[in-house]
Amino acid sequence: MPRPSATEPAPDQPGGQPGAGSGPLLRFAAASKRYSSRDFGDRWAVREVDLSVLAGKTVSIVGESGSGKSTMIRMAMGLITPDEGSVEFGGQQWSRLTRKERRAQRGRIGMVFQEPFGALDPRQRIWEIVVEPLTVHQRGISKPERQERARQALELVGLNADMLKKLPAQLSGGQQQRVGIARAIVGRPELVLLDEPTSALDLSVQAQLLELLVELRAELATTYVLVSHDLHVAAYLADQVLVLKDGTAMESGTVDEVFDSPASPYTRELLRAQLG
Amino acid sequence: MTADAQAGAEAPGKASGEPVLSITDLSVRYRIGQSTVHAVNEATVTVRSGDIVGIIGETGSGKTTIVRSLLRLLPPNASISAGQALFTSAGIATDLVSCDRRAHRRLLGPQIGFVPQDTVGALSPVRTVWRHFQDTFAAHGQAGNRQQWRAQAEQLLGEMNFPDPARVLNQYPHELSGGMAQRVVIALAISLNPALLIADEPTSGLDATSKARALQSLTALSANHGCAVIIVTHDIGVVRAFCDQAAVMYGGFVVEAGNAAALLDHPAHPYTRALLGSVPRRGQPLTPLRGRVGTLLELPVGCPFIDRCPQVHDERCAVSRPPLAEREPGHYAATFCH
């Protein structure tokens, strides 16, 4: 089977701003990650995957469990290094950076996790949680300033200032996830990674959060990389889609291309299996 | 609300049998500290033999509480404050709410099967799949010897679309994928030929393909064995694809009920409409519901949905609770709106 091409827009497609920085914001080049185990031998979590994400775009990585999508998003963050190939952020390969440089680069990326409550330190106040990226990367800001930035971030995600001093357990699932989003954007990152951000939430709450993500994207002009097992969510948010199965890229292209004329039989099967 | 109100609700093109389960005006409360949570309020649902009924709801709707109250699987701080649940099988009617414990226990298994949400937890990690079947048959005095039991188990697994049932029987739960484990649990629940099968979120956590397969197996199984099925779910797609009848719950109340296809195509209750509008679709704007479910600490005076209802209100909405009234034959909605 021919390897699917990297996701890059055709020259005549509108995308990015004129004169934007050269090269994609995030790039996977034949990235592979292997896990060895005594009992089961080698298993490829991700195998020779190419993906280019241009600034301002939303790319969704779609697949079922075990497809490697969670591994990919951690590779995008530099938390997992590929065994073969490379992953570049902002033109720099994660594996070429020192640990300190990697940590610094993460200041330019925000991440939202699947678990609304689990992703928040249960013993910290909401404002402390939201403002952690600033505490880590911008040492100079005073505490009252940080609280103000937290308040602004909460406002952006539709939460009241009276949430600032609360503990995570006092919030509903939807509110907790909004806090997670506030934390991801408080440092105005260039890239936001979203690992199944709504799959643990009720349908109506999911709809609210999806709408919020669309608003934020317009307001902050960030790039999103979204991992999802739900094709409808991917189709709603993303410009481009990468379909993964067992670590291998099955298909990639714009949302319309993949949904209207899927080239891979696996994509067709996935589309057929989606209910509702 | 009496059971009569839902008499005559029939799916077009499929002959519904006699009611297997008639839940009438069921109310369940939880005591938390000094407060009372009204988890289920005056719920009325009818399940007929051969039907697959989907109970749709989100967190706080009461959908899980209502089925757990039927099975007496509620935590100690819960109590059924009103209502009844008449289970009829082989001509004998038992009220699941008020019957004594022994009578209730006798029903569980041979008459009422249960597929819990947590499949991993439902299977004992130290026993093979075959032992699970063996334990089930032995506990309920199933006729036949070991060979016959084994043959039955293999047949059930075959019906669940396992290509190699004999091999699966010898496997341990940790060797099964999520989807496989779910189908094993369904097979176990149906192994004693119950008249009613209750499945609590049977496909949450499963991939799209596993989900579809598990549900197909479930519905085929129910058709072959002639049992009625209640599927509790938050996934509208599941109800649309697999259910004959549907009931939508909000804030502990049943707000809409009837033929599944009709209900989902022409929803009468604003909540159902909003829920359907919450499904993301490519290229279409989303109109999400504002706010969240209330605390359920108080019984609402008027319509339970009034705080979030996007429609213009009738003056009745705030002062009186809309009853579950028939809109079209077999389609009921609890709202004053149109």
Place this chain on the structure above:
Amino acid sequence: MIGEVIQPAGGPAGQPWRNGQAATRLLSGTRGNSALIAACVWLVGSVLAAVVAPLPYSPTAPNPAAVLAPPSGAHWLGTDQNGTDVLSRVIAAASNDIPLALAGALVAAILGGAAGVALSRDGRITDACMRLLDLFQSLPVLVVALTIVALAGSSFTNVVVALGLIMIPQFVRITRAEALVVRSHRFIEASDAIGASGLRVTFRHVLPNVMPVVLAQLSLSAGMGLLAIAGLGFLGVGVQPSTPSWGLMLNGGAQFIGTGQWWVLIPPAGAIVLSVLSFNALARGLQRLLEKEPRDL
């Protein structure tokens, strides 16, 4: 979230929990906390009584006129073989034994807890340290304490150090186990994703979440330490003979059981039992209280 039993968010009337509210809940006598209150009253009260309140008689002054007097209106618990009032001596000993036990446990908690958190990261050093710990833990508590004190001499500090050293392995294990659990949570990964350094993650996220376990174990270890101190005292080791100590009183009182003067032995024994039970109740109560604090109901 799906299928969860509904619980109202926040404490009563949706108030956010604050550290002070833990104390309020404690005093309001919520379920199971009466044992905790009683424990605190005994532990704090006995130490305070010894330090602050005037004792009916001097706990150390001998009184040859009233040797081995049975309990009466003058001496509520009788007198011992030196004529010293038993009640006064038992109370005075509290201010010696209880703080000693707590101090030893504290030393172990600080050193062992820090080591446990540090050892919660993978590596060959960790493996080596854990095996050393196994070795250390195979030594019998009392024998080691005895040896240390016998070699270094009887003094408050030496006993604290001896106790502390012996109890360190427990703390290391328990803290490490809890730290490993905490590290498996998503919010730790979230901090890594933010770019926080390992040190920050350890101090800002792992340590606070490990605290409840450490505090509960602190109390339990204090109880065990108390038993060890009493054992040492019974063997005549540990503190100067002039300082009142329950263990020492046991030593003195044991010989009189046969002759019927039970009041020399039973009160200190009872005090030890009460104190250890109190430490256990404190541990249980702390665990429940602190686990519940950030959650609700």
